[in-house]
Amino acid sequence: MTHLETATPEALRADMVRELHEQDAIVSEAVAAAFAAVPRHRFGPEMPLEKAYDLHTVLPVKEDEHGLSISVISAPHLQGVMLEQAGIEPGMRVLEIGSGGYNAALIQELVGVGGEVTSLDIDREVIQRARRYLDDTGYGRVKTVAADAGTALVGLGTFDRIIATVATWDIPPSWISALSAKGRLVTPLTVCGTTRSVAFERDADGLASRSYRLASFVPMQGDGAAPDRKVMLRDGVALQTDNEQVPLNAAVLGRALERGRLEKWSGAAYDLPDELDWFMTLNLPSPARLHAGQDVIDTGLVEPSARLGVAALVSEDSIAYRTRRPNAATGTAGFESGVVAHGPQAEGLAEQYAELLRRWATDHQRRGAARIRYVPGDAPSPLPPGAARKRHGYVTVTWA
Incomplete structure (x- = not known):
């Protein structure tokens, strides 16, 4: 037998955290501690143990009638990157859009007993699955909601952080309204078929990026689905x-x-x-x-x-x-x-x-040179270079 076939979940989890550090997917002690604490394999019990702790393997949640994934738990490498982009602190109120259970558990570790985590998904079966595994692994404090994120945020209050774990073609006005004054939205934004995980903060005209990273996600469903x-x-x-x-x-x-x-x-x-x-x-x-x-x-x-x-x-x-x-x-x-x-x-x-x-x-020709802004409302016509029209606003990207 190989080392992976005989390793315990705890040993595989420790290896995963070390490798995430080595690849700069996680850089903070808080995010490392969250990954070390949450038993990832418990959220994908059908997966072989070594696959559950592989840095670049997704855990399947639900497939459509053609066998294509419509809901997955993202690979640890990407989850680490996005949690670092979010900069979650103890006591924060955090909304996750797109549920699988595992990422919400990581967020609960980051906000601690004084914080609050809500995980929302349009698919009731996905939410029920997440609820079951969160309860089974000791993360019963995470709230779960079955609703369309394009329309359901009104009435949920404001959040210090909103993290979308589905590819978003547009940013609904309710997401911006639901951000606290110093809040941050981390979302995989899709422009013309290519996606970047962008950390946005509010500014006078809408949202401005702090950072962005290459990302790949299943597309958003419901009112927020992309035109194709x-x-x-x-x-x-x-x-x-x-x-x-x-x-x-x-x-x-x-x-x-x-x-x-x-x-x-x-x-x-x-x-x-x-x-x-x-x-x-x-x-x-x-x-x-x-x-x-x-x-x-x-x-x-x-x-x-x-x-x-x-x-x-x-x-x-x-x-x-x-x-x-x-x-x-x-x-x-x-x-x-x-x-x-x-x-x-x-x-x-x-x-x-x-x-x-x-x-x-x-x-x-350097990394991180782009500056991304999302501006709600009508887009100018014609669009300036580096801009893309969306349903509720438009995106502009400039290069330093």
């Missing part, structure tokens, strides 16, 4: 956007994809792909997200950058997206960023894309 425009260009290749102004002509773009390609190399270094992707998504004039399966990538039709989704520039009949190649020609280490484009406007789109790649590398 998705077309298949061919089997295994999809194009997706939430921007109503972006043309998605599946037949024309599919033919363009099949009829050859243009490559343009930017001369700019390729680095920090999550930051670069966020920059491109917010600054491309007509953005979408290109996804391709590994079998299509293996044929050479689509670049590997599309496997997990890549920011694309789209017109009525053409498409361009990012790729990379080794810097062998210049004799330096690393990679050079470039563009692959298809269609009659390939040359023009590729140059627009390459110019943004060069601007990123020259002016913004």
